[in-house]
Amino acid sequence: MTALRYEARLALAIAAKDARAEMRGRQAVVSTLFFAAVVLLLFGFALGPDRARLAEAAPGLLWLALVFAGVLAVSRLHLIETDDGALEQLALYPVPRRAIYAGKALAGLAVMAVLGLVVLGAVAVLFGTSIGSAIVPLLATLMLGVVGIAAVGTFYAGLTVRLRAREVMLPLLMLPILAPLLLGAVKATAAALAGDPFGELGAWLQLLVAFDVIMLTAGLATYGYLLEDG
Amino acid sequence: MKTRILGWVAFVAVAVMALVALFLVPADLNQGDAQRIMYPHVASAWLAYLSFGVTALAGIGWLWRRDIRFDSVALSGAEIGVMFTAFAIWGGMMWGRPVWGVFWQWEDPRLTTTAVLLALYAGYLLLRRLTDDPERRATRAAIVGIVAAVDIPIVHFSVEWWRGLHQTATIGSPDKILNPAAPVPFVLTLVGMVLAFTLTWTYLMIRRYQLAQADLGREESARVERIMEARAAEATR
Amino acid sequence: MPRTTIYVSPRSLGSHDQRPPAVVTTDLARLFAGRPALAGVSLTVEPGRAIALLGPNGAGKTTLLRILSTALRPSYGSGQVDGLDLGRDVDAIRPRIAYLSHATGLYDDLTARENLAFAATMLATPDAEVRVDRALEDVGLIGRRRDLVRTFSAGMRKRLALARILLGEASLVLLDEPMAALDDEAMSLVQQLLGAWREVGVTVLVAAHSIERLESHLDGRVIMERGLVTAVAGNGVTSHAPAPLVAGHPLTVTR
Numbered sequence: 001m002t003a004l005r006y007e008a009r010l011a012l013a014i015a016a017k018d019a020r021a022e023m024r025g026r027q028a029v030v031s032t033l034f035f036a037a038v039v040l041l042l043f044g045f046a047l048g049p050d051r052a053r054l055a056e057a058a059p060g061l062l063w064l065a066l067v068f069a070g071v072l073a074v075s076r077l078h079l080i081e082t083d084d085g086a087l088e089q090l091a092l093y094p095v096p097r098r099a100i101y102a103g104k105a106l107a108g109l110a111v112m113a114v115l116g117l118v119v120l121g122a123v124a125v126l127f128g129t130s131i132g133s134a135i136v137p138l139l140a141t142l143m144l145g146v147v148g149i150a151a152v153g154t155f156y157a158g159l160t161v162r163l164r165a166r167e168v169m170l171p172l173l174m175l176p177i178l179a180p181l182l183l184g185a186v187k188a189t190a191a192a193l194a195g196d197p198f199g200e201l202g203a204w205l206q207l208l209v210a211f212d213v214i215m216l217t218a219g220l221a222t223y224g225y226l227l228e229d230g
Numbered sequence: 231m232k233t234r235i236l237g238w239v240a241f242v243a244v245a246v247m248a249l250v251a252l253f254l255v256p257a258d259l260n261q262g263d264a265q266r267i268m269y270p271h272v273a274s275a276w277l278a279y280l281s282f283g284v285t286a287l288a289g290i291g292w293l294w295r296r297d298i299r300f301d302s303v304a305l306s307g308a309e310i311g312v313m314f315t316a317f318a319i320w321g322g323m324m325w326g327r328p329v330w331g332v333f334w335q336w337e338d339p340r341l342t343t344t345a346v347l348l349a350l351y352a353g354y355l356l357l358r359r360l361t362d363d364p365e366r367r368a369t370r371a372a373i374v375g376i377v378a379a380v381d382i383p384i385v386h387f388s389v390e391w392w393r394g395l396h397q398t399a400t401i402g403s404p405d406k407i408l409n410p411a412a413p414v415p416f417v418l419t420l421v422g423m424v425l426a427f428t429l430t431w432t433y434l435m436i437r438r439y440q441l442a443q444a445d446l447g448r449e450e451s452a453r454v455e456r457i458m459e460a461r462a463a464e465a466t467r
Numbered sequence: 468m469p470r471t472t473i474y475v476s477p478r479s480l481g482s483h484d485q486r487p488p489a490v491v492t493t494d495l496a497r498l499f500a501g502r503p504a505l506a507g508v509s510l511t512v513e514p515g516r517a518i519a520l521l522g523p524n525g526a527g528k529t530t531l532l533r534i535l536s537t538a539l540r541p542s543y544g545s546g547q548v549d550g551l552d553l554g555r556d557v558d559a560i561r562p563r564i565a566y567l568s569h570a571t572g573l574y575d576d577l578t579a580r581e582n583l584a585f586a587a588t589m590l591a592t593p594d595a596e597v598r599v600d601r602a603l604e605d606v607g608l609i610g611r612r613r614d615l616v617r618t619f620s621a622g623m624r625k626r627l628a629l630a631r632i633l634l635g636e637a638s639l640v641l642l643d644e645p646m647a648a649l650d651d652e653a654m655s656l657v658q659q660l661l662g663a664w665r666e667v668g669v670t671v672l673v674a675a676h677s678i679e680r681l682e683s684h685l686d687g688r689v690i691m692e693r694g695l696v697t698a699v700a701g702n703g704v705t706s707h708a709p710a711p712l713v714a715g716h717p718l719t720v721t722r
Contacts, residue, residue: 013588017577024615025576080574084624088538089572093589094562155377159370164360172356173374176349177381180388187392207388218380222373225293228540362500365540453498453542460506461709464695 007099014103019110021080028076029111036069036119040126051128058127059189063182065119066112067149071171073111074153077104078161087161087227097224101154105219108150116142129193137192137201144208145185148215152177155219158226177215184208233440237433243426247419255419264328269420271321273427274314275344279382280431281311282347285354286379289372298446301368304375305358306438310431312351318344337393343386350378364446473605473656474598475663478636486514487550489639489670490535494544494709496694497530504530506694507544507709514549514638516703517661517671519678522691528674529569531691532641535672536566548639565637567645571628575617579608579627582616583634592634602630606656621648626656640664642673646680654680661685 022028043061048054054061081087090100120142124131131138156174160166188204191197251269258265285307291300322341323333336342354374361367480486490512497505505527512518520528533539535548537557546553548560573582580599587595603609606626616624625648632640645657661684664671678685687701696706 010588013585017574017581017585020581021574021576025617080576083573083575085568085570085572086574088568088570090589092536092538092561092564092566093586094558095589159373163357169353169357169360173353176346176353177377179346180381180384183388183392203391207384207391211384214380214384215377218377222376225369225373228369449501452501453503456498456501457496457503457506457543458711460503460694464506464693464697 007096007102010095010099011102011106014100015106015110018077018080018104018107022077022107022111025080028073029114032069032073032076032111032115033118035072036065036115037122039065039068040119040122044126054127055129058123058129059186059193061127062119062123062189063145063185065123066116066146067175067178067182068171069115069119070112070146070149070153071174073115074108074150074157075160075166075170077108077111077154078157081161091227097227098220100227101158101219101223104158105150105154105216108154109147112146112150113143116146131193134192134195137196137205138189140205141185141188141192141208144188144205144212145181147212148181148185148208149178151212151215151219152181155215155223155226158223181208181211184211233433233436236429236436240426240429240433243422243429247423247426251419251423255415258416261329264325267321267325269423270427271318271325272420273423274318274321275340276424277427277431278311278315278318278344278347280428281307281314282351282375282379282382284435285311286375289375292368292372296365298364298368299443301364301371302439302442302446303435304368304371305442306435308351308354308358308371308375310434310438312348312355314427314431315344315348315351319348337389339386339389339393342389343382346385347382350381354378364449473633473659473663474601475633475660475667475669476598476636478638478667478669480514480638480668483513483515483668487547488512489514489516490546490548490672492531492535492544492546495531495534495541495546496543496709497527497534497539498542503694505534505541508691508694508696508706509544509709510689510696510699510704510706512670512672513703514670515665515668516686517665517673517684518687518689518701518704519681519685520672520674520689520691521676521678523676525693526691527694528691529643530694532566532643532672532674533568535639536564536568536641537561538566538568562636563638564641565632565635565639566641566643567625567628567632568643569647571624573616573624573627576615578613578615579603579619580612582627583631586631587634590635595634598634602633605633606630607653622650622653625649626653629656629660638669640669640671642671644674644676646675657681658684 040061043065044054047057047061081090120138123129152174156170160170160173163169184204184207188201188208191201191204247269251266255266257263285304288300288304288307291297292304319341322338322344326335326338326341327333334341354371357374358367358371361370488511490510492508492510495505495508496503508527508531520531522528530539534541534546534553537553537560541553549563551560553560574585577585580603583599583602584595587599592598600609600612603612606629608623608626608630611619611623616627619627625645629645646654649657658681661671661681665684673681673685675681678688685701686703687699689696689704689706690698690700695709699706
């Protein structure tokens with residue numbers, strides 16, 4: 001088996017393990033979904049009831065909810081590893097660190113993708129945005145955005161899982177990094193919903209792609225350093 | 231000794247440039263005296279970014295060579311950098327208020343990016359505080375510093391794009407000054423200010439680095455002493 | 468009940484004379500928050516031997532094992548496993564080591580078999596399915612293979628962790644107080660394991676408070692106290708006193 005196939009197999013095994021443990025145990029997906037729903041509800045109270053204003057703010061609210069819920073989701077996925085010292089054991093296996101990062105990021109992506117679809121639907125309902133023909137660019141934006149959140153989040157969750165005050169350090173470290181992703185995703189979403197009147201959608205999507213590629217590379221390269229010296 | 235001389239030279243340079251910027255160089259035709267704050271503001275911003283670059287590169291140095299001196303450099307860059315960043319933002323706001331009419335303009339890439347820079351610095355320094363073991367601290371800080379440094383250009387680009395699509399008023403915007411056709415006195419003052427600030431930065435970096443190394447040295451001696459004590463205690467049983 | 472023969476995969480380790488010492492440490496020291504957990508341990512362990520690390524709590528046994536397992540870096544000193552350096556050759560050392568710590572590293576929300584199957588993938592165990600079931604049988608957990616580890620007692624978790632070690636091909640096994648939570652029935656499991664590993668030539672380091680039941684399976688003993696080796700007995704292990712330590716440029720003292 002070539003090295004790449006081997007690493008891919010490892011990453012899939014890790015992602016599968018995370019998915020399985022998550023589904024049986026902590027119900028992270030469900031509780032994170034509810035959190036996102038509550039956030040949207042509060043947005044409605046804070047900015048409503050003017051439907052026009054809510055509809056205009058909808059792309060921003062969508063991505064804010066996803067980013068905040070995303071912090072929770074990636075945090076939960078790394079909490080699996082605090083079961084009886086599982087992270088230390090994971091670090092001792094003779095496997096490339098890249099594969100561990102890839103596996104955990106993949107699991108994070110799966111959770112975020114589910115989250116994204118649900119939140120998109122909720123926003124459409126709550127804030128009166130009509131999706132209609134914009135479904136393809138919207139889904140593309142959604143996927144690119146959640147890849148970025150998963151890539152950055154997995155990395156910082158791994159960093160903070162063994163840290164004191166990790167509940168506040170994770171968002172504090174993660175959120176400033178996500179600023180350009182947030183900007184790009186919101187702009188792309190708004191453009192897609194409006195039918196891309198200025199032709200800017202392509203540029204914003206490119207920004208998202210660049211962000212994702214850069215952050216995934218950084219994560220793959222440096223996750224190993226996080227695992228050492230427990 | 232040499233560092234002390236550097237310190238004095240830097241101090242004098244800053245004082246001289248302050249006087250020049252305040253009294254000697256003519257005021258801007260459009261913006262009036264408010265424009266004078268541009269000089270220290272731009273100089274600070276330059277050093278804010280330089281510091282961050284130094285911190286990130288020093289982090290790479292630590293990961294590669296495992297020499298703790300790299301980490302002391304990184305720490306110095308972060309602490310000194312956060313000072314210049316805060317000053318740059320304050321200066322930007324002070325300049326923006328009379329010129330734009332508001333303290334903050336989201337589409338100004340420099341101001342917004344520098345704000346993100348401040349948040350990244352804050353995270354970096356807080357992270358350092360949470361780890362006691364010097365090697366673990368150095369490794370964690372290095373990674374965070376590198377990822378943050380990689381993010382900064384992306385932030386800058388995205389905000390520029392943001393602005394590009396909204397065509398906000400550029401008349402009287404701070405940008406007008408920083409172009410090749412600007413009058414010579416302005417450019418000279420700016421260059422002089424940047425040099426003076428850079429000298430100050432260098433002095434501060436050296437001092438902070440020395441302090442960090444001294445701290446490490448003390449910790450090291452304490453550790454070694456503790457170990458020798460343990461051995462002595464065992465030997466006399 | 469554990470079976471009478473445990474399957475330990477054969478490994479080609481070479482004859483005793485051809486192999487480098489399993490473990491060599493030189494002035495190994497480690498501090499936590501300024502307190503020395505290890506204050507200068509220099510040991511040499513011959514390959515294929517079973518050695519006990521004895522001493523009270525706080526003696527540094529766990530810290531020493533953690534450093535040898537590559538989970539922890541030393542503050543000072545150096546070490547080699549199978550001739551490979553603990554600082555530089557970490558990636559080469561990891562496949563050769565199996566470590567049972569106080570924490571079992573098992574996932575509560577996975578079944579026993581799923582935990583082992585995951586470990587088998589990480590360890591690249593050949594014939595994974597067969598080996599997993601065999602390992603479960605050997606430690607007496609085959610009947611509970613479909614139960615979540617969350618429902619397991621401390622003793623059962625330890626046994627499952629030992630089963631995980633059987634999936635690998637380590638040449639050095641580090642056991643930190645393996646008997647601590649084991650029930651009587653499973654005590655014999657550890658004895659059988661020690662016997663099985665000896666036959667294959669695996670080196671074993673066992674940390675314990677006392678070694679009553681294991682005496683006949685051990686070659687040598689190391690007594691530790693307050694981060695230092697105070698005595699060595701039996702075959703297969705030697706130690707020497709630590710060299711003086713001098714404060715130098717921060718963190719450039721021998722590492």
